[in-house]
Amino acid sequence: MGPENVVFAVIAAAMVFSAIRVVTTRNIVHAALYLVIVLAGIAAQYILLASEFLAWVQVLIYIGAVLVLFLFGIMLTKAPMRGDNDLDNDQRWPAAVASLFLAGVLGTILIDGYGDVEIAEPEKIVRTGDLGRSIFHDWVIPFEVVSMLLLGALIGAIVIARRD
Amino acid sequence: MVLNQFLLLSLFLFCTGVYGALVRRNGVLVLMSIELMLNAANLNLVAFSAFYKTEISGQVFALFVIAIAAAEVGVGLAIVLLLYRNLSSADLDRADSMKG
Numbered sequence: 001m002g003p004e005n006v007v008f009a010v011i012a013a014a015m016v017f018s019a020i021r022v023v024t025t026r027n028i029v030h031a032a033l034y035l036v037i038v039l040a041g042i043a044a045q046y047i048l049l050a051s052e053f054l055a056w057v058q059v060l061i062y063i064g065a066v067l068v069l070f071l072f073g074i075m076l077t078k079a080p081m082r083g084d085n086d087l088d089n090d091q092r093w094p095a096a097v098a099s100l101f102l103a104g105v106l107g108t109i110l111i112d113g114y115g116d117v118e119i120a121e122p123e124k125i126v127r128t129g130d131l132g133r134s135i136f137h138d139w140v141i142p143f144e145v146v147s148m149l150l151l152g153a154l155i156g157a158i159v160i161a162r163r164d
Numbered sequence: 165m166v167l168n169q170f171l172l173l174s175l176f177l178f179c180t181g182v183y184g185a186l187v188r189r190n191g192v193l194v195l196m197s198i199e200l201m202l203n204a205a206n207l208n209l210v211a212f213s214a215f216y217k218t219e220i221s222g223q224v225f226a227l228f229v230i231a232i233a234a235a236e237v238g239v240g241l242a243i244v245l246l247l248y249r250n251l252s253s254a255d256l257d258r259a260d261s262m263k264g
Contacts, residue, residue: 004165012173019177022196023184035196038177042203045170049214051223054230061230066199066237073192073241077254088187089257095186103179110171117167122217134220135227146231153235161242163249 008048015041026087032070039063049119053128170211178204191244191254195237202233 018037025031039062046055135143177200184197206226213222248254 002165005169008165008169012169015173016176019180019200022200023180023187023193028190028193031193031196035199038200039203042207045173045207046210048165049170049210051210051213051226054210054223054226057227057230061234062199062203066234069237069241070192070196073195073244076245077190077192077248087189087193089189092187095183098186099179099183102182103175106175106178107172110168110175114168114171117215119165119167119211119215120217122214124217126220126223130220131223131227134224138221139224139228142228146228150231150235153239157238157242160239161245 004048008045011041011044011048028074028087029071032067032074035070036063036067039067050122050125053131167211167215170207174204174207174211176204177201177207189255189257191247191256192241194256195240195244198240199233199237202229202236205229 015038018034018041021034022031022038025034039058043055043058043063046052046058181197181200181204184200185194188194188197206229209222209226209229213219213226216222244254247256247259251258
């Protein structure tokens, strides 16, 4: 087991634990803080996969912006900050069965299809400049569509949340 | 590194997100579970982008997914806020006025 696999295993264990805590904890603020660990772990996995630009985008947007939005949402809806037994509905077992079934089916397919396929060492390092060139050369129309979508979501959020 | 280790990790995150979205009552917590699922999809995209070495489109798509997830959280939290204002709680089970 090479050093990168050890790093992967440590980060993945932390992510698995925190992901389970996000969906089972009885305290909303704790769920948000466990979500930070999962998101930071994803950023670390991006670095392991040699895409460092995405890792920093992940840190800036998710941990920087989305998490603050979540905390504001928790505060503005006056969610119970202490433990609350009433955060889950009564569908625990059907939901667990559904997600375990999904995990079983997809896991079987993945192990069957990609068994021990290795990710080879890259011959050429992908730099951030290549990523920018790809966005503004090959994917420029989707990029513009995403900008329009962000504008629409911004206006929509203001219209929905404003008092009148 | 094996490709499957990333795919299985992202599968686990996705299934945890599905469970959370089905089980949680509070709107903010449901949105957090949806974020888990979107991040799992992103990890998949980046893993395949590293697997097909000459291909960078996976990373570009992961960037698009991050932008769309940010938009989704903005609109979603606005909806939860509106729900709270109308029902004075963020409990999604109480939003049942369209139930037949």
